Amino acid sequence: MEDIKVKFGHRIKELRLLKGYSQEKLAELSDLDRTYIPGIESGKRNISLVVIEKIAKAFNLSLSELLHNI
Amino acid sequence: MEDIKVKFGHRIKELRLLKGYSQEKLAELSDLDRTYIPGIESGKRNISLVVIEKIAKAFNLSLSELLHNI
Numbered sequence: 171m172e173d174i175k176v177k178f179g180h181r182i183k184e185l186r187l188l189k190g191y192s193q194e195k196l197a198e199l200s201d202l203d204r205t206y207i208p209g210i211e212s213g214k215r216n217i218s219l220v221v222i223e224k225i226a227k228a229f230n231l232s233l234s235e236l237l238h239n240i
Numbered sequence: 241m242e243d244i245k246v247k248f249g250h251r252i253k254e255l256r257l258l259k260g261y262s263q264e265k266l267a268e269l270s271d272l273d274r275t276y277i278p279g280i281e282s283g284k285r286n287i288s289l290v291v292i293e294k295i296a297k298a299f300n301l302s303l304s305e306l307l308h309n310i
Contacts, residue, residue, distance in 0.1 A: 174289055174290060174293045174303075175289060175290065178289055216288045216289055216290050217288065217289055218286045218287065218288050218289075219244055219245060219248055219286055219287055219288075219292065220244060220245065220286050222289065223244045232307075232310075233244075233307040233310050234304045234305075234307045234308045234309070234310070235304075237302075237303040237304045237307055238304045239304070240302075240303050240304070
């Protein structure tokens, strides 16, 4: 099975591109350091619940919606 | 808004009790150290995506289902 971090990274990248956000824009909306997003999208970062919530808010999604089909 | 760690902790405790598992049993099924579950249920631990996935598997739920209504 594909690594959950990789699957999550693909999901974030997909949503970000759908919204037309740059990685910097998503970092800003999520209140995360701009170096964070590339690490998430490439599946390298094992992010925490608190960070997952920040990203969900940036996309105006619930946690459940953010993790749909992952 | 209530802290996401606290909401997640309540959710895990609710699911665990529905299944009739002890904290030790859930730790075993999740392949986590037994000291982990009390910290999660009390909302103290900011757990990672990889740990969230382990707990979802222990309950036979998708990540999205595990985080439903959180």
